[in-house]
Amino acid sequence: MSYIVSTKAREGSVVLTLMPIMAAVLVGFVIIGVALPVLPLHVHNDLGFDTFVVGLVAGAQFAASLVSRIWAGSWSDRHGAKQGVVTGLIGAVAAGLLYLLSLAFVKVPVLSVAILLIARAVLGGAESFIITGAVAWGLRLVDREHAGKVIAWVGTAMFASMALGGPVGSVLYASVGFIAVALITTVLPLVVLLYLTRVPSVAPHPHGDRSSLKAVMSAVWLPGVGAALASIGYCAILAFSSLLYSDMHWHPVWMAFTAFGLALMLARALAGHLPDRFGGAKVALVFVVIQAVGLILIGLARTPLIASAGAALAGFGYSLVYPALGVEVVSATTPKNQGLAMGIYTAFLDVAMAVGSPVLGWVGGLTGLGSVFLVGAVVVSCTAGVAGGLLCKGSSQRARSGLER
Template sequence: MPVKSSHDSSGASVVATLMPVMAAVLVGFIIIGVALPVLPLHVKNDLGFGTFIVGLVAGAQFAASLISRVWSGRYSDRRGAKKGVVAGLIAAAVSGLLYLVSIWLVSIPLLSVSILLTGRAILGGAESFIITGAVAWGLALVDKEHAGKVIAWVGTAMFAAMALGGPVGTLLFNAYGFKAIALLTLLLPLLVLVYLSRMPAVPAHPHAARASFASVMQAVWLPGLGAALASTGYCTILAFSSLYYSAMHWQPIWMAFTAFGVALIIARTVAGHLPDRFGGARIALIFVLVQAAGMFLIWLASTSLVASVGAAFAGFGYSLVYPGLGIEAISGSSPQNRGMVMGIYTAFLDVAMAIGSPALGWIGSHLGLNAIFLTGALVVLSTAVVACLLLKRAASDNQKIA
């Protein structure tokens, strides 16, 4: 069992402690990242479907994540966070196998896309177990006052994987087609499982007292709502930026998402301590304004450079909105319930993705791809209202205590 040391008080030690968990998330999420820029092209060009089906295929992963999120949190609490991550990686490999089956049936587009949807759904469940288990694992390895760093750095590994996955996935797709993406999705999780066998686990809490779903939801719903609204901007870039760049004849098509991910990583590297130091809601309020400005810039862009700068602003802003609101969600929770708390909190992101992707696709099919980014910007901006409500609630609680 890992023992916390006095060195946990330093930011560098926290990062060093979390490095094995971050590495597992990094490699595990590359299999998601490689598909992001090319999946819309595969569905549209290879299978012949429109933007609504593109949004549906993208959203299937997040709908499945939503359904499995609370389950994954409870599993990590009761069976151990490491076992949660392992279960997620096994499911990810299964999704890669279904990708391969869908390719073999590409001559029957409806059947092929149905199997692809199933694979995306299983990958959504895998993602749920991987990220929920990893956050619970990280929270168990360091002291509670570093909760913001845990959420930020584990998330950084996720976005680094997706930023790296963009160019890698595009390169593989252009050279070998979607089959290369399917093979990577099948094989890479199996390699990560070998690596995880040498990593330390943390104690499970199979018999500890559990908070009820209702009590956790009461504490989490407001920061979760803010996370859902802010994550709509992430959803917009995730599902539609490659199609937008392709329609505008901008190259490379993965640049928006990579700019988003790189800016997010830089922001969390230099400013990841801010939510722990100044309060999650306050930092979320400041950074969501930056994120919204970036989304508006993409909407107004007439060149790929301006659009990519907008994506970078959006990533820089979103970088601390999610962990900032996450601190608000996890405040007051006990160690044996952190998996469930983070599972429910992250489920709000899944709601945004599951509903947002098809809804934005519908908007794009009726008003054009450009309208998708205006809609995303307006939804992101509304997160500021939630952050203000959280600040007001905190001030009211402090007055009661005084």
């Protein structure tokens, strides 16, 4: 049963309105979180591959997300955002089954890692439908001026699940093995699917004139480039922080990613309203500097305390860069195209992750794991230039509007 929301949520009720969506994303993304710290260890230690292959396996998910992202956004616009989330959860179940299949061939490492690559690709497509559908769902439930809160809070649910999944996955991997991760990936999406049968959907916008892909791309590309550059830092922590901790004999190996995720959630809880209030470009400009400083601390750290503090600082900085630049996307597109616009916007992140993981792995193999985070800091800093460009563009548009009046 579908319904069209007649009364938009007021500011004070935005989070309450988004709760069902956030719950679905939270549980759905635990399946990704549990694998984040242990998948590199499984590929490196159990299957015997080097850091380049670790980066390749991690990046496969984001490459598949890139391929499916625009499709996921268009699907949500045309068929309903809830249907996009459901499709993604079904894909996640398939990825879990492939994880289980890969374990049947651990004595043939090349075949096992090939199946893992396929599983990660399927999970990438699933993730694309889940998060793109969830954001589009949220944007349909609240007023346009709360777009930053929607992107921030739905993203917070995603990172919360990853922060929770990190220690859970590490404990399960240490005590049971990768099979526990495979089983969770298969079972949890089924639980969420049952939950969503009780959650009403939101009808899609009526068909009618929609902007062309080229027109939407022209509005999205500059914020998208900024998000891609900033996400290289996230990519470094995602794929290589557990290996850095393991290499330095620091425990627990999941601490950096959990510190990153917890700081990100705290920042969004305390400051998630800032992009809507002050403008996305201004907020992105400030917070990306904080992110870069955190990555530098990780790269230079000689103790786990300093590295974890750097990860927390990087998470605090990255927390508002993505939603802040997302506000710029929403303000430049029409409601009928918001799913497609957010799909394209997130696709830039996928490009960064798909390319960044193997490249950073190559850098780490040549110059050491610490350099991964220093290089990431340099790339992330380039986002400040993009934010400055958006500020100049906005000032020029306002000046032209004033002259026309």
